[in-house]
Amino acid sequence: MSEPRSLHFIEEIVEADLASNKWQGRVHTRFPPEPNGYLHVGHAKSIVLNSGLARRYGGKFNLRFDDTNPAKEEQEYVDSIIDDVKWLGGDFEDRLFYASDYFGRMYEWAEELVKKGKAFVCDLNAEQLREHRGTLTEPGKNSPFRDRSVDENLALFRRMKGGEFAPGTHTLRAKIDMSSGNINLRDPVMYRIVKAHHHRQGDAWCIYPSYDWAHGLEDSIEGITHSICTLEFENHRPLYDWFLDELGIHHPQQIEFAKLRLTYTVLSKRNLLHLVKAKYVSGWDDPRMPTISGMRRRGYTSQALRAFCEEIGVTRNDTVIDLLKLENAVRDHLNATAHRRMAVLSPLKVVVTNWPEGQVEHVEVQNNPEDEQAGARTVPFTGALFIERDDFMEDAPKKFFRLVPGGEVRLRGAYFIKCESVVKGADGAITELRCTYDPSTKGGNATDGRKVKGTIHWVSATHAVDAEVRLFDRLFSAEAPGEAYKDTPDLEFPFLKDLNPKSLEVVKAKLEPSLGAAGVGERFQFERLGYFCVDKDSKAGAQVFNRTVALKDAWAKEKAADEGAAKPAAAAPVKAEKKKDAPAPTGPAPEIEFTDFTKVALKAGRVLAAEKVEKADKLLKLTVDLGEGAPRTIVSGIAEAFAPEALVGRNVVVVTNLKPRALKGIESRGMVLASGSGKTLSLINPGDVAPGTDVK
């Protein structure tokens, strides 16, 4: 299909190791989650990486629970993680391990280090330990207990294990270097006393190994060759190496890569846990959650998730992936595989006046035009139909090529219909369309060769199945949730401020009858709407569908662009001065919500240059100094009111936090505020202030 992609840096390391026979030809990776939450799409990246390496190089892949902290871990999480890893295709065969099963060996190794004089029991409490640790710029101080004798350390350590001490009173520490620039090397804690019930070990232990001590041992025991983790563990690598070298045991190579970050998404277990616990979502598998179980429930396929992980690559760059890329991956897979069905989400009744009373015709429709093998199905057509409300407009713009009064449209797979009259209720709302069909257009083709531009979906009113459909939008409305509030004091979870209040919309839909038999988890494309799957909340006769992802919609985009043009002007504080029908000062569609005044960033700018935009009567291309170093290019629809040269040197007010938008091929980064319209437009003057000054 495509050219083989070049190797990423970890594959290069593995291939070099294979070439040099560093591990006797072995490749053995692992995925080591702590069972303290559900897995999310970031973990998917790691699973795909680790299991993919094993598959690619004929190696092995382990699933290992890093269950060294009984206070946070639960069996529920273990179960969900196993399900998720399997679902994703992470093939650990029979190699499902638990770090807690190694506690005995870890303890013996700890005694070995004590005997070597490389570890000591420290009586400092947590606060004292912190004081002794020093700071980022100052070295730490040795613990007063650092020079205890081996015998004393051994005795004390055994008493720790024996449960003789209270939590927090003693720790076992490695004896390394309190003056190291790397804080992890300042005599790190190897064991702490925890009196808590362990999900597997019960109360067998009251001392628990810390991550740094335990992790390398776990890898070593399992014969791991490449111990892959995320970038924040890079500072821990010297410690990983130190323990293994002191013990002289199998020493895997730790390799760090950048973890996944996604726009409009939070991906930390702490934050996800809060969303669940505080009931902002229905659970870990809420379809809006970026958890693997949530995405699965929403209708994502594991193939799509894996394709996404392959596509984003593996590097050490700290980057943020556009959520659109994920959505693109599902669309891509579902487009190829999902059967098409018709469903009407917002029904508008259509009566076909010349259809023979009571007649039912079964029209044949293809299941998937992308896949011949998918075959065809039959859909009942009658004189009483539902179509989508959005597919009819009384006062339609030229570019609207769906149904309009007196106009003709094709009903997918059936006939052309023509709208003869519009029936309205007392409140003026459209309640019904009266149409005629053309019998010579059966199957959707006109015998006289005449064309209709639009094809719309429909269901027979008498046959339609009722169902609940859940439409999801992104859970957060900010690209980086909480970023704008991260310095707000007393805000424990800033990302909650960016929660999207419209992330879930529930509608009552009319479905084509074949859908009534669809079982939980089955996926379909509802033609022209998106991909949907049957949710587990479905009951007999009361199905629930989740929208996995909408289809791309060029028409919606065009409409939004038109409406968006009016939006920023209304959102800006100059609203009162504007006429209702005034064109916006510029075209950029804002990313901010209409009501969100507080998010509009207004700054003073100085126009450095201005020129007319080719093939656009109203647009000027402005170069505006906003005190940011480089000036911005802003395209503004003010050419009717201002000659370009009249603007140079003027101060203007600019909305700076809009998503860049291309106008006539020019990227516009912001919007100039103006009031009035057409030739009588005036620019808002911020006064005589420096470019970049906030205008309130």
Next chain:
RNA sequence: UGGGGCGUCGUCUAAGGGUAGGACAUCAGACUUUGACUCUGAGUAUCGUGGUUCGAAUCCACGCGCCCCAGCCA
């Protein structure tokens, strides 16, 4: 201010001294019984400044910016 890391189109990511390529996004067009898919085309990038070299994203130097680290979490 200590230690570690990272800087290539809007966003990801290739190019490992020799034409800065791909994906997603954007825009324009073609096709279309899904305004989808597909196809065609367009624009936009090597953090900066010096140096080495016939030639630098790549090597060197000096800057600049961003990320991680002061849990008895992982």
